[in-house]
Amino acid sequence: MSNFPLLTKIHDVAGGRILQITMNRPDVHNAVNKEMADLFLQAWKNFRDDPSLTVAILHGAGDKSFSAGADLSALDLLADLYISAPEKQEYAKKDPGPLGGSRIVQKKPVITVSHGYTYAGGLELFCHGHIRIAEPQAIFSVACRRWGVPLVDGGTVYLPRLLGWGGALPLILTGQRIRAERAYQLGLVWEMTKKGKGLERAFSYATQLCRQPKDAMFADLSSVIDGWDLPVSEALVLEAKNTYPVMESQSTKEGVKRFLDGDRFWFR
Secondary structure, three states: OOOOOEEEEEEEEOOEEEEEEEEOOHHHOOOEOHHHHHHHHHHHHHHHHOOOOOEEEEEEOOOOEEEOOEOHHHHHHHOOOOOOHHHHHHHHHHOOOOOOOOOOOOOOOEEEEEOOEEEOHHHHHHHOOOEEEEOOOOEEEOHHHHHOOOOOOOHHHHHHHHHHHHHHHHHHHHOOOEEHHHHHHHOOOOEEOOOOOHHHHHHHHHHHHHHOOHHHHHHHHHHHHHHOOOOHHHHHHHHHOOHHHHHOOHHHHHHHHHHHOOOOOOOO
16 A cells, blocks of 8 residues: 555546545554645545545545544644744634644535544544444544543534534543444444445445435535524525525436436435
8 A cells, every 4th residue: 555644546436436535544543644634635625626526435544543633743733833823813714624624514425434443533534424434343532632632623513413412522521432332322423334344335325325316415415514503494595595406407307317217226
């Protein structure tokens, strides 16, 4: 495998393209250093901006870890501790996230799959998946609680939204480790697979997502994200704005035609 700390590969499948992103520092549990963060930022921007890319899959190399989060031996490079006071004031608005693009809100499907340690910033990255898959040996923790490092790559945003306060706050406050089965019970994990089958299942999901009409899928995902904090009446208006653009799209017309022709595709 290449020595680059982050690898990307595009897979062409029926109906779309899958971007595979592999964190590739298995000797340090795929901890994110500055080089990996820079590559992450470019990968997430490419996925967001390239209309030919349909689904992204994020996973870790090796047999032990999804990611242990930020490389603490290079923390001052991931978050520049020496910037000026005015720069610190602007940081939260302008910086894309220490782990590289973690503050980019993706409105195309992202699948994350863990087969091992998913700690601290690694847990934050895992939460960015719209579909989250884990093998039985996966372990999850806000491990940075032990070292006084805050969650600044989406953890305090995504965990409460995914789990509710009842599930998120104990994880955030204690740093307690939980195994895949418990994570599945809490809703942190959508599906558990057999050991060694997580990435295979992720590709099964991604391939099937590519088969589905894209305009409706992307519009519905965007509506969920953008309407989250709106009053119900406003969220319904936002959702309704998708009606004509989607119904008039080529992908929806083709999807309806397949239905009328007897195609009864079900996701598996």
